Amino acid sequence: MIEVADLTKRYGRTTAVEGLTFQVRPGRVTGFLGPNGAGKSTTMRMMLGLDRPTAGEVRIGGVPYQRLHDPLRTVGALLDAKAVHPGRTALNHLRSLARGNRIPPQRVREVIELTGLRSAARRRAGTFSLGMSQRLGIAAALLGDPAVLVLDEPVNGLDPEGVLWIRHLMRDQAAQGRTVFVSSHLMSEAALTVDHLIVIGRGRLLADTSMTAFIDRHTDSGVRVRTPEPRRLRDVLAGAGITVTDHADGGLDVAAGAERIGELVAAHGVPVHEVTRNTASLEEAFMRLTADALEYRAEPPGGVRR
Amino acid sequence: MTSNSPRAVLAAEWIKVWTVRTTGLTLLLTFALSTGLGTLVALSWRGDIERVVNFDPLFAGLYGVTLGQLALVVFGVLLVGSEYSSGSIRASLCAVPQRGLLYGGKVLAGTLVALAGSTVTVIVTFAGAQAALGPYGTTLTADGIPAALAGAIAYLTLICAFSMGIATIVRSPSISLGVLLPLLFLSSQGLGNVPALKPVLRYLPDQAGLELMGLAGPSADGRFGPGYGTGTALVILLAWTAAALAGGYLLLRRRDA
Numbered sequence: 001m002i003e004v005a006d007l008t009k010r011y012g013r014t015t016a017v018e019g020l021t022f023q024v025r026p027g028r029v030t031g032f033l034g035p036n037g038a039g040k041s042t043t044m045r046m047m048l049g050l051d052r053p054t055a056g057e058v059r060i061g062g063v064p065y066q067r068l069h070d071p072l073r074t075v076g077a078l079l080d081a082k083a084v085h086p087g088r089t090a091l092n093h094l095r096s097l098a099r100g101n102r103i104p105p106q107r108v109r110e111v112i113e114l115t116g117l118r119s120a121a122r123r124r125a126g127t128f129s130l131g132m133s134q135r136l137g138i139a140a141a142l143l144g145d146p147a148v149l150v151l152d153e154p155v156n157g158l159d160p161e162g163v164l165w166i167r168h169l170m171r172d173q174a175a176q177g178r179t180v181f182v183s184s185h186l187m188s189e190a191a192l193t194v195d196h197l198i199v200i201g202r203g204r205l206l207a208d209t210s211m212t213a214f215i216d217r218h219t220d221s222g223v224r225v226r227t228p229e230p231r232r233l234r235d236v237l238a239g240a241g242i243t244v245t246d247h248a249d250g251g252l253d254v255a256a257g258a259e260r261i262g263e264l265v266a267a268h269g270v271p272v273h274e275v276t277r278n279t280a281s282l283e284e285a286f287m288r289l290t291a292d293a294l295e296y297r298a299e300p301p302g303g304v305r306r
Numbered sequence: 307m308t309s310n311s312p313r314a315v316l317a318a319e320w321i322k323v324w325t326v327r328t329t330g331l332t333l334l335l336t337f338a339l340s341t342g343l344g345t346l347v348a349l350s351w352r353g354d355i356e357r358v359v360n361f362d363p364l365f366a367g368l369y370g371v372t373l374g375q376l377a378l379v380v381f382g383v384l385l386v387g388s389e390y391s392s393g394s395i396r397a398s399l400c401a402v403p404q405r406g407l408l409y410g411g412k413v414l415a416g417t418l419v420a421l422a423g424s425t426v427t428v429i430v431t432f433a434g435a436q437a438a439l440g441p442y443g444t445t446l447t448a449d450g451i452p453a454a455l456a457g458a459i460a461y462l463t464l465i466c467a468f469s470m471g472i473a474t475i476v477r478s479p480s481i482s483l484g485v486l487l488p489l490l491f492l493s494s495q496g497l498g499n500v501p502a503l504k505p506v507l508r509y510l511p512d513q514a515g516l517e518l519m520g521l522a523g524p525s526a527d528g529r530f531g532p533g534y535g536t537g538t539a540l541v542i543l544l545a546w547t548a549a550a551l552a553g554g555y556l557l558l559r560r561r562d563a
Contacts, residue, residue, distance in 0.1 A: 049400075084393075100315050
């Protein structure tokens with residue numbers, strides 16, 4: 001369990017993270033989404049005690065990271081996969097981490113096997129591809145068999161097989177009752193692995209919801225209708241008990257199937273220029289959500305976001 | 307208890323020291339530069355002994371060390387600085403979030419290696435130079451020699467620790483070397499010839515080092531050393547080292563990684 005409470009980080013006059021409060025629960029994969037620069041990595045660094053919050057705090061299993069005893073046994077983290085001494089072999093990198101946290105040496109072998117690094121274990125990390133570095137980063141994260149995993153964009157640079165492997169790994173870890181917190185800037189990627197969703201934009205919390213609720217809420221299955229006589233169309237549809245809302249582009253969003261609408265407008269002789277099924281993807285929903293945040297930030301006080 | 311075991315942290319840092327090639331390379335270079343130069347100076351002096359001004363067998367023995375320190379400084383700087391240049395400092399801090407503990411472990415591991423390397427280097431450099439001087443050489447047990455050699459070992463070890471402190475402060479190997487090399491070489495060998503600067507320069511670490519190694523010179527004109535005695539020299543060096551290490555610690559504690 002990770003508890004983020006009123007977390008704020010300012011760099012001079014720039015605010016990277018502002019008043020973030022959320023919890024990451026065990027037994028499920030929690031996705032941490034936001035566009036680049038939203039404050040995801042800053043938040044993760046504060047979780048791990050690397051950056052000092054301007055205000056607020058993060059507790060992992062009830063204590064701040066700095067107070068964890070042999071922290072790699074509790075929290076496994078992957079931040080920047082390339083951040084390994086380029087002259088040290090993968091094996092020695094893992095050995096030194098294990099030694100400092102009193103993790104038995106045979107566990108180093110285990111995570112090397114687990115991450116498929118056996119043939120590269122004695123190569124210097126500087127010669128690794130991004131994909132192999134990611135695997136080494138995952139190996140380091142799993143080293144202490146931790147109950148909490150914090151992964152910053154773990155599928156970056158992985159080949160399709162590696163991406164599948166990471167997805168299975170995260171699901172598997174969550175199924176074992178562990179806490180898995182994974183950041184991504186791609187909603188489509190998150191949709192495949194994530195149970196719960198934390199979305200931030202400009203350092204603020206935008207959504208804290210289950211993935212299914214997010215999908216239900218943000219991908220409407222209605223129909224967009226365009227007509228030169230919107231008032232008449234409204235009356236016709238309202239008469240049939242159908243909800244109609246104005247859309248920003250001048251069309252009407254109608255909560256009914258295209259067949260039903262077609263029959264109704266034909267029966268009443270309402271001219272219609274366009275009938276389109278709404279297929280807003282998750283990615284669009286995500287972009288809308290975060291774009292709202294940007295507008296909100298740019299506007300003078302008096303905005304109307306909840 | 308809410309921290310890593312200090313012994314485990316030291317052991318982890320010890321593994322880190324010995325699992326990069328630069329450690330072996332810089333230590334070997336320290337040894338080769340010191341012994342090679344010491345022997346070379348001794349040989350050239352022996353061949354022309356009549357014309358050597360202020361002949362001092364100790365100077366021949368330890369002169370090489372003043373150049374060998376260059377490689378040892380690089381060792382200290384890379385040990386700390388590579389954590390920042392590679393970004394691995396974040397992995398290290400995730401593993402050992404008590405920053406003082408991580409820092410202490412790293413500095414101690416590096417200093418122990420520097421102490422061992424310095425001891426071997428100083429003794430072999432001295433012995434090599436005396437062997438090259440032949441009949442003009444002195445011995446390990448001669449008056450003042452053990453103290454001078456101990457002083458040289460202490461100087462090299464402290465300079466390495468000093469370098470680690472500087473590297474922690476500036477967080478970049480190249481900037482560290484840009485600060486340290488002029489500080490340790492330019493002051494005595496370049497700016498040292500500007501009389502007006504002497505009152506200040508004499509307290510720089512390399513000057514204290516010359517004094518500590520007994521290389522201040524019998525001429526006592528201050529050319530090779532400041533002449534304030536070995537006790538003062540040791541205190542000055544310890545102060546420099548403590549200041550650099552404390553500065554590194556305070557910044558490491560305060561800064562975001």
